[in-house]
Amino acid sequence: MGKPAFFLDRDGTINVDPGYLRDPSALELLPGVASAIRRARDAGFAIVVVTNQSGVGRGLIPPEVLPQIHERLNELLRQEAGAVVDHYACCLHSPAEQCDCRKPRPKLVFESSAQLGLDLGRSVFVGDRLTDIQTGKNAGCAWTVLVRSGEGRDQEALLGAESQAPFEEGPDHVADDLAGAVDWVLGRQSR
Ligand SMILES: [Mg+2]
Numbered sequence: 001m002g003k004p005a006f007f008l009d010r011d012g013t014i015n016v017d018p019g020y021l022r023d024p025s026a027l028e029l030l031p032g033v034a035s036a037i038r039r040a041r042d043a044g045f046a047i048v049v050v051t052n053q054s055g056v057g058r059g060l061i062p063p064e065v066l067p068q069i070h071e072r073l074n075e076l077l078r079q080e081a082g083a084v085v086d087h088y089a090c091c092l093h094s095p096a097e098q099c100d101c102r103k104p105r106p107k108l109v110f111e112s113s114a115q116l117g118l119d120l121g122r123s124v125f126v127g128d129r130l131t132d133i134q135t136g137k138n139a140g141c142a143w144t145v146l147v148r149s150g151e152g153r154d155q156e157a158l159l160g161a162e163s164q165a166p167f168e169e170g171p172d173h174v175a176d177d178l179a180g181a182v183d184w185v186l187g188r189q190s191r
């Protein structure tokens with residue numbers, strides 16, 4: 001049986017989202033994220049970042065910069081808490097390209113899962129947007145958690161609103177931040 005995973009959105013969930021981040025040195029971790037990732041990994045979860053980076057497709061982010069940003073992210077996580085990301089899965093297309101990998105489509109989750117040998121039925125998707133929640137549901141993850149960091153507070157306000165029509169079901173849980181999301185999932189696991 002495969003390993004469970006935390007599928008994590010990047011901007012607004014792991015790091016501050018300045019909008020089309022294109023400078024590795026400007027990358028800033030959100031508080032408590034590194035130790036939360038460390039705890040999740042120590043508990044036996046793989047860590048997979050699933051991110052829409054349409055700035056590449058729109059010509060706003062040079063494609064070669066993206067690996068540099070993830071290298072820097074790895075460095076910050078390692079320095080702060082000895083935390084490790086196992087895999088990055090990125091959609092580089094603009095919405096206009098109508099690709100088959102942009103969240104909320106589950107393709108990047110499925111590909112990562114096959115590549116790393118993961119068990120989606122014991123995995124969780126965490127993000128600051130309802131499209132992240134929908135991605136987790138589309139992929140058949142056991143749980144979805146919305147975080148209030150990034151755009152999460154505004155997204156939470158949409159829950160139950162009519163404007164939220166494409167997202168029929170809300171997240172399984174809403175946490176203040178990634179640390180809260182990890183606490184909630186690990187708490188359920190140990191029951
Ligand atoms: Mg986000």
Ligand SMILES: [Zn+2]
Nearest residue numbers: 091099101102
């Ligand atoms: Zn794509």
